[in-house]
Amino acid sequence: MSDIRNTAPDGEKYEPHVSATSTDAIGLAAGGSAGPLPGEDKSYSQGQLVARRFFRHKAALGSMIVLGLIIVVAFTSIGIGPIPGWWPKGYTLQYDKIGDGAPTWAYPFGQDTGGKDYFALVMRGTQFSLIIAFSVGIISTIVGTLIGAVAGFYRGWLEAILMRLTDVFIVIPLLVVAAVLGKTASGWGIWGLALVLGLVTWTSLARLVRGEVLSLRERDFVLAAQAVGTSPWRIITRHVLPNSVGVIIVSATLAIASAILLETSLSYLGFGVQAPDTSLGTLIDEYQAAFATRPWLFWWPGMLILTIALCVNFIGDGLRDAFDPRQNRNKD
């Protein structure tokens, strides 16, 4: 790397944390080269560098656009709560069926068995699934970062508890403990579900952050901060966490992708979102028997889950490349 000057944050030599990023998530470069172009002499901040590398990752950029479109359409078409959207039909009203309800111009996603507009229903499910997925991602990221940072920084009993909890999740599959908690929270609406799912999905991020913090706390700038009497909390928030922001952001993205799959799977099994709320998983559960006669009732929600999860995974991959360009060096 000829441009160590550009990639060095806060005067520290930037060392991407290999073990944490490359072995703990599913992928790395799907394409795109990284690092500033040769011959450029301009200096960039760390954020600018990351953004430049991210926007050069075509799959990630494309996924960002697709996901943005899905989010915008899902929330503007049928509106949120009392705010009406631009789509003229509602998800509760039953309309006269055109033929057997196959997709037409008036009903682009078709109609369900009772004549409801399936586009509105699917958009409502997408809204709920997206809200849950993003809330779970945010909650698990906050909890995981906090616990990981505290455990890695203070060591001791907190770290012991954290490691034992991780072991517990090797023994109890995530889906199983999520199903039990999902059933407990079934009466609390989607926010309750998002909360309990967030409370069980933080362990992998906590492990990653702990690993980062364990190596960062031995570095000279942390020792220097301690020597001048900086409080531990300030060291964590000002010195340690900003240096592991790459791992946290990538992991948060992937957490959203797995959250959407977890939530839809639970809803499909009947332990997730409960009526009258709906989600893409409950839609598939509700209409899977109709697959032979009305395949569109089955295709749309599944394709949406797949597209959303795929887009988020690609964005996570692009972010990983952007934060950790070393992964791409064999291309040189």
Add this chain to the structure above:
Amino acid sequence: MLKFILRRIGASALVLLGASLLMFFLTINSGDPLKDLRESNVQNKQQLMDQRSALLRLDDSPWERYWDWLSGVGGCFTGNCDLGVTINGVDVLGLTQQAATSTLRLITVATLLAIVVGIALGILTAIRQYSGFDYSITFSAFLFFSLPVFWAATLLKEFAAIQYNNWIAVGQYAPWTIVIVAILAGFLLQAVLGGTTRRRLITAAATFAFVTVMLFVFNALDWWRNPMFGIAGVLVVSAAAGVLVAALVVGLRNRRALYAALTTAVVGTVAYVAFAPMLVNDPSWLLLAVLFVVAIVVSVAIGAAWGGYARKQVMLVTGITGLITSIMVVADILIAHWASFLSIKSRPISTIGSQTPNFTGGFWEQVLDMGTQILLPTILLTLVSVATHSRYTRSSMLETLNQDYVRTARSKGLSEREVIVKHAFRNALIPITTIVAFDFAALIGGAVITEQVFGWKGMGALFQDGLNAVDPAPVMAFFLVTGVAAVLMNLVADIAYAALDPRIRR
């Protein structure tokens, strides 16, 4: 080493205990076990509620109930297991025994397949980094990783099973299908093998010609409905596999390894001829298991006899060759029974259940029946795990391929095979073992969903029904079986880890 293993077992037992406590309390607090009775209008409602309260011991403290369950499980060590009764008074132990066999079969097959295929794909993509092959595998991995399992299962049922059943009734490929399959095969193989443009073209053309001719011959023989393989086929395939394994593990320059592998294949085939009457006429699982163990022991012994200076590695080669030969033998017998199986079950892949109820066939037909029933769930579970494994293997391989010791190995003139197999792959395996053990829990979660879609009466159903009724006994039985399986899997991974990385052995 023994101390290390014992310490791991002790730690795992403690974790299992803690997890069981967590699971028990979460389950009994997940809802109201009397809900359905409260809402019903039967006359003796109060009496039924009292009955159920007594059965589930709802009036006792949770700790007492947990202790009760735990001591019942503890009885398993002394031979009188007691996993409690369900909300309807059925003994959970019997239910679990039925359910566990099909589920563990599914999980084991899927795990093994996922490890083999995932690691192989990971290595190939790492070696051919940034090739078209790499990009397509990467994209597929992302796709499978983002796939909602329950949705894909329904698609697989609809398209793979039903279409195949329709097709096998005739069992002939249309000419244009053959051409497309051959083109795809040629394209894939040249992408994997790589090389100069000329070499790629030759590979693709040869594969295309071979596949086309083979498929037309199969059509003419009506092979798909009356397949046969024969002893010659077993010999040729296992000998070829032996050569390949020898070439990969020690290289063909070591003639002893090559001869040892070929000896294993020949001995295996001769043994097959000798044992064939017994295997076909009087088969049982016990016989198969005994013969399998004997086969592996004999293969390793052949390796030890031939071994020479690289004895350990040659033993590995012959061991793997023996394994492949055994698989080929079983495959040959199964293939020979396919026609009779089709005459009993004309639509071979049905989409419900782990085996056909009231199936009347011999031992081998029953194996085929289980095989066709397990096929779709396994494909599904394997796809998701393969996606994870191949990605991790790829990044881990790339990591080690960039290390200085690999450059040293290259610069001192080692062949590419030696560099990749001995220096890069062995070290890349270290992080992969951890991932495989972690992924096992995810696989169990996937199995719960898959079983639901394919209507298996397995552990998943036990868990779901139990949880729906807020009935701790079946849920805890599910936890016990899957938890012990996960702990064992972890232990295997730990041992593999210690074997691969001497720094771990303390």
